[in-house]
Amino acid sequence: MARLPDWPARLADLLVAAETRPFDAHRWNCGRFALAAVLASTGRRPGWRSLLTLEATADSAGFPRIPPAFARVGDVVLAGEPPRLGVAVDGGRAVFVGPRGLVRFSLTACTTAWRID
Secondary structure (H helix, E strand, O other): OOOOOOHHHHHHHHHHHHOOOOOEOOOEOHHHHHHHHHHHHHOOOOOOOOOOOHHHHHHOOOOOEEOHHHOOOOOEEEEOOOOEEEEEOOOOEEEEEEOOEEEEEEHHHEEEEEOOO
């Protein structure tokens, strides 16, 4: 699944729209955010299966795993405690859905990443 030529602008638009959107267990959670980021970057919604862990569920989408330190802007990442999916952004940081909108953490807080090409 290749990235679209205008993926940086599309991802930026998603981040702006999600900046103050609060967590909702059914409508706006970490999985939906990660899927929205992949859709913004590639124009396609990846196939995936809901499994026992977020890591296994993300693996089911078929993207290659990479060390979090090598995550580039737009790659999907998994933070440890509590486990949640997010998206790598700039300067070694990732964003995640929080109670009142997006929250930012260092990529060093992440345990796994997936390359979105």
